[in-house]
Amino acid sequence: MICERCGNPIPAGQTYCPSCGAAVRASAPKEPVATHPMKWYKFLIYFLLFFSAFANLLSSFSYFSGTVQGVYAAEIYAAYPGMKVVDILSGFCALGFAAWAILTRIALGKYSRFGPMMVCIFYMASAAFNLLYRLSATLVTGINLFDVSSVGSIVGGLVFAYLNYIYFKKRRSMFVR
Numbered sequence: 001m002i003c004e005r006c007g008n009p010i011p012a013g014q015t016y017c018p019s020c021g022a023a024v025r026a027s028a029p030k031e032p033v034a035t036h037p038m039k040w041y042k043f044l045i046y047f048l049l050f051f052s053a054f055a056n057l058l059s060s061f062s063y064f065s066g067t068v069q070g071v072y073a074a075e076i077y078a079a080y081p082g083m084k085v086v087d088i089l090s091g092f093c094a095l096g097f098a099a100w101a102i103l104t105r106i107a108l109g110k111y112s113r114f115g116p117m118m119v120c121i122f123y124m125a126s127a128a129f130n131l132l133y134r135l136s137a138t139l140v141t142g143i144n145l146f147d148v149s150s151v152g153s154i155v156g157g158l159v160f161a162y163l164n165y166i167y168f169k170k171r172r173s174m175f176v177r
């Protein structure tokens with residue numbers, strides 16, 4: 001342990017610094033000591049997770065209101081009533097993603113040991129949702145709705161989950177609360 005006032009070493013178990021006499025504070029340091037750069041972590045907690053929550057909130061409204069289907073929403077729902085059900089359920093999923101992003105933000109901000117896992121779950125669940133949405137829409141309409149961009153978003157979500165897993169694995173000593 002290092003004295004906070006003079007910087008000299010303090011033997012374990014001592015309550016006062018032998019060099020300058022400063023009292024050893026019982027409380028842990030405010031933030032864990034970073035062993036790796038934490039830019040991505042900061043980007044996640046100060047921007048991306050809030051942005052994701054907001055984006056999911058917006059998309060929940062677009063699912064509930066039908067604007068997700070564009071200008072022909074009424075015609076699409078009339079032709080494929082099951083699609084309305086898929087979109088309502090998706091609206092609730094998006095609300096769940098928004099809430100999860102905020103919970104993940106809180107856990108990461110506190111250096112909770114569950115935070116990194118929650119980030120990975122967020123991106124894996126996003127990929128699973130994209131897969132299930134396209135699959136449901138394809139089954140309901142009988143039209144293959146798996147285009148390049150939808151496959152890209154599914155694979156992208158899984159890759160993102162994996163990259164976050166690697167990133168936080170290197171920094172797992174910081175997430176112990």
Ligand SMILES: [Zn+2]
Pocket residue numbers: 003004005006007008017018019020021022
């Ligand atoms: Zn000291």
